[in-house]
Amino acid sequence: xxxxxxxxxxxxxxxxxxxxxxxxxxxxxxxxxxxxxxxxxxxxxxxxxxxxxxxxxxxxxxxxxxxxxxxxxxxxxxxxxxxxxxxxxxxxxxxxxxxxxxxxxxxxxxxxxxxxxxxxxxxxxxxxxxxxxxxxxxxxxxxxxxxxxxxxxxxxxxxxxxxxxxxxxxxxxxxxxxxxxxxxxxxxxxxxxxxxxxxxxxxxxxxxxxxxxxxxxxxxxxxxxxxxxxxxxxxxxxxxxxxxxxxxxxxxxxxxxxxxxxxxxxxxxxxxxxxxxxxxxxxx
Numbered sequence: 001x002x003x004x005x006x007x008x009x010x011x012x013x014x015x016x017x018x019x020x021x022x023x024x025x026x027x028x029x030x031x032x033x034x035x036x037x038x039x040x041x042x043x044x045x046x047x048x049x050x051x052x053x054x055x056x057x058x059x060x061x062x063x064x065x066x067x068x069x070x071x072x073x074x075x076x077x078x079x080x081x082x083x084x085x086x087x088x089x090x091x092x093x094x095x096x097x098x099x100x101x102x103x104x105x106x107x108x109x110x111x112x113x114x115x116x117x118x119x120x121x122x123x124x125x126x127x128x129x130x131x132x133x134x135x136x137x138x139x140x141x142x143x144x145x146x147x148x149x150x151x152x153x154x155x156x157x158x159x160x161x162x163x164x165x166x167x168x169x170x171x172x173x174x175x176x177x178x179x180x181x182x183x184x185x186x187x188x189x190x191x192x193x194x195x196x197x198x199x200x201x202x203x204x205x206x207x208x209x210x211x212x213x214x215x216x217x218x219x220x221x222x223x224x225x226x227x228x229x230x231x232x233x234x235x236x237x238x239x240x241x242x243x244x245x246x247x248x249x250x251x252x253x254x255x256x257x258x259x260x261x262x263x264x265x266x267x268x269x270x271x272x273x274x275x276x277x278x279x280x281x282x283x284x
Contacts, residue, residue, distance in 0.1 A: 002191070003027060006053045009182075010034040010045030011163065016135035016157030022180040023055045037132070043072045046185050054078060054183040056261060057282025059225075060088070061177040063111050067279060070229055073183070080197050081190050082182035089176075092117055092167035093138050093158045098147035100166045105129050107137045108152035111142035116152060116170040138163050179276065195224070195275040196244045196253065200264035201231060208263075209240070215259035216244060219252040241270075248272050 003262050009031050034051045036042040045051035054068045073080075090112055094103060106113075106120075107129035113120075120126060131137035137151035142161045150166060151157075158165050202208040216223060222245035231237040248252035250267065261267050276281035 003053070005030040008030055008032040008034050008050065009053045009055050009238060010036050010042045010051035011055045012036055012039045012042040012057075012155075013133040014135040014139055016138065016153065016160040017133055018086065018154055018178060019055055019057060019180065020135075021154060021156050022057075022084050022086045024181060025086055026055070026082060026180075039068045039072055041092070043076050043078070043183075046078070052184075053081075055084075055180050056183060057178050058083075058181050059179050060111070062115060063171055065227055067229065069181070070227065073181070074199060074239070074268075076183070078183035078185060079187045080181050080273050081184045081186075082273050083179060083195070083276045084182070085177050085179045085276045087176065088115070088171065088178055089154060089168070090134075090152050090170040091155055091158065091165045092119075092150050092170055093141065093153055093163040094150040094166050095142060095145055095147055096162065096164045098150070098164060098166065102147045103166070104148040106150050106152060107131045107140065109134050109137070112152045115172055115176060118172045119167075119170045135160070144181045181271075182273075183271075186263050190271075190273050193247045193249075193272040194245065194275040196246045196248060196272050197242065197270040198244075198257075198268060199239050199241045199270055200260070200267040201237065202264055204237075212263050214258060216242075216246075216255035219256050221246045221253060221256060223274070239266075245275070 005028060011023055011080045014035050028230045034045055036045055042054055058066045058069050105127045108131055110130050112134050113128050134153035135157040138153045138157040138161045141149045141151045142163055202212055224245055225243035227241040228238045231239055236270050248254055
């Protein structure tokens with residue numbers, strides 16, 4: 001990807017969030033990071049003149065899809081130009097000098113808390129408190145200065161806010177990864193693109209999904225993901241999101257897309273980009 005080293009990249013959360021870690025892994029330390037309080041604010045950052053790109057989580061290997069990102073992606077005019085996958089390692093972070101035995105309350109994002117269920121089962125005396133995001137929970141604990149409070153977040157958040165890591169690897173499952181999408185207002189072709197994302201709707205009739213997928217199966221094109229989301233204002237109607245191992249420049253993929261267009265409603269290409277595995281932005 002040809003992206004300026006000092007490009008401004010917006011993400012949801014505070015400094016030290018996993019989204020910031022993902023942005024740095026994909027684009028390097030020199031990028032300007034633009035933390036935004038909500039997903040809506042992150043997606044609006046380019047239009048507001050605050051950022052050049054948006055990095056948004058799209059799915060977690062344990063928790064599943066990030067539905068708000070799917071919906072905002074379709075509402076926006078942004079195009080997927082890259083992706084990155086990072087491991088999610090949860091740490092218990094307290095103020096300097098605090099000990100684990102002092103901790104009474106642990107706060108974090110609800111997904112992070114849920115991914116550390118075995119830790120809380122083993123320590124039933126700990127009360128959980130929900131926060132807006134993981135890094136923000138560390139910032140809150142540091143500002144409070146209370147040795148009985150701790151947060152669950154990544155190591156980067158501890159480093160940024162001066163927290164002390166009291167316990168490492170709290171996550172129930174070590175195979176915990178989140179995939180992020182890099183979004184751009186430009187629809188220009190991306191070098192090395194080998195992954196294709198699209199969305200469409202289908203008429204209500206028997207075999208509609210089967211026939212929509214057949215153009216790709218018949219040409220040996222690998223379907224990497226399928227996700228359905230409700231169509232707002234149309235009860236029991238759904239949109240289908242597909243990730244394919246293909247590029248629209250490939251003749252077989254172009255033929256499959258042309259065939260799908262005759263079957264689907266509101267077909268839209270969301271982006272063609274290098275997969276994380278092939279671009280060095282995969283699991284570590």
